[in-house]
Amino acid sequence: MLFFYFIGWVIFSQSILMRMFTCCKKKRRLDTYSIKQKNHSGSPWLILSAHRGGSFERVENTLTAFKNAIENGMDLLECDVQMTKDGVVVVAHDNDILRLCGIKKNVNEFNYDELPPMQRRIPLHFSEGEYVLLPEEDGKFTTLRQLFEIANYKLISIDLKDKNDEMKHKVNDLIKEFKREHLTIWGSMVPKEHNKIGRLNPNTPQFFSGGQTMMVYLMYYLGLLFLYPLPSDAFMVPIFNSEKEKLFAQMVKKRKGGCLMRLAIVILGVLLRNSKNLYRHLRKRGVIVVVWVLNEEQEFIEALDFFPEIDGIMTDCPTKLYEFASRQNYKLE
Template sequence: MCAAVYVLSTVTGYVLTSALLLKCPNLLHRRKRETFRSRHISHRGGAGENLENTMAAFKHAVDLGTDMLELDCHMTKDEQVVVSHDGNLQRACGINANISDVPYAELPPYLCKLGVTFQRECFCEGGEDKRMPLLRDVFDAFPHTPVNIDIKVNNDTLIKKVSELVVKYDREHLTVWGNASNQIVKKCYKENPQIPVLFSFPRVLQLLGLFYTGLLPFFPLKEQFLEIPMPSIITKLRDPDRLTRSHRIIAWLADTLLMRKALFDHLTARGIQVYIWVLNDDEDFQRAFDLGATGVMTDFPTRLKDFMDRNGISKPE
């Protein structure tokens, strides 16, 4: 009987402590220092309004007042850090060749018309700017704009060169980098721990495990940004008639587990920003902000700006 009472009191104490620290994590953890905060994030510069990852897209987004540019990096044959989502040139340029096999000067221009990945049956037709820019071009043009860098391949030289560029342009306080791969994130952190990193996919799963077992408040976290999809948008990305029952169940389960206000509030209190991607309509913008997301990543920066203006969602301080 005494043993049962002891176990019950121990469990009760743990649950109450966990609940308290979930709400007030700064009792145990020092809040991470935020050098910038982003509500409005332009995915690939705004792939629905200009050709993705071009200087024209980035300039349009910055002129509009975006808080952050999201972009992707690869390395050319002559070891130039280039801004491109795909490693292969087929989709964007119509040529079946890998960026890593082509010198920068010989890279072809983008096609005139590209599909928007996160908007079903939507295409963007670009203007005159069809050049694939270098990362240093972005840093030169937008010295005060935070940049979210997706390191697309597990390449030590690429990681080193991106870090060198960030340091050269004095942007460690304006940059976040990483990838879904835990290997890449670990290498990024080892190369330059002064540049904040994203949660990798395995770390997101670990984060959820800690959250649902009540252990999250007790664990230190090295990451400063949680960047996750809103699973429910799958019904908008694919033809609803082609979604199987299993697809819908998986999407519902993932959405239920990931989209948790208590989780977002806890992370935010610890100085960890939460970005939800890639949202392109008012309904999803509203849901993300209602859940407590720090920021929203979109292909349509004008659409998101108009939504924020109409709803009085303030810019970060």
């Protein structure tokens, strides 16, 4: 009997209370509409975002990739940063440079000028057996300073990979130097590091860390989210369709992950696909919602049809997303 009472409470909370009450309401600090007016955007309303600069069209996190994303009307450039041994903040996702350079070493083991050149053929993440070719001029790692120099009024999302306080300060100094506090979303997926980043510069918006994201979903499915003070500003979450669930399950199996891990991926996919009221509630409380990583036109259509409440889409294929958005007239309610 208690179980049925609980289910009734959750349904009542998600369908009624979350629409009526938004306790601890946050003011949206990212004026995305004004930002889009200053950009050559592919959509007047939807935030178009390039994952690692658009890693299916150009080599990830290179200047060529980010320039391609900018030319194709992307509003937000997503990247990850690490720091070299001599204190240069570079744009790099993987913990080591094996996939990019063929060497099993970390970025922080090199001075910037000593970083080896990238390979000519880079294996794609999440796309088994496929590669992207590196142009001749893109052999060197991009620095965060170089990215800021070309970004102008584009939003940039920065995931700080290193648990390194010096890097946090260097990134913060660059944000201030380029006057990008209102054009940057930063943070870490590690809760402790994420909190340090927030304290370092409270004026720069943050994305939800891994722990914060889990807490949001927990509160949502307990029916208590309307009471929960939202700690960050941008909610960036994956969307899994059945094909992606199979892909991730295969990857976990290949890496010798257990049955429980594969089951967790399926459950996560179900939870993420049933979050329409959650996204609506977050937007009403001033949080930007961006879903990732969608690379096919059918995925764009399904996301916007099923989740009209989202603010943006992140993709590895900026040209494809730009062309799609240019043909549509999606206006978020």
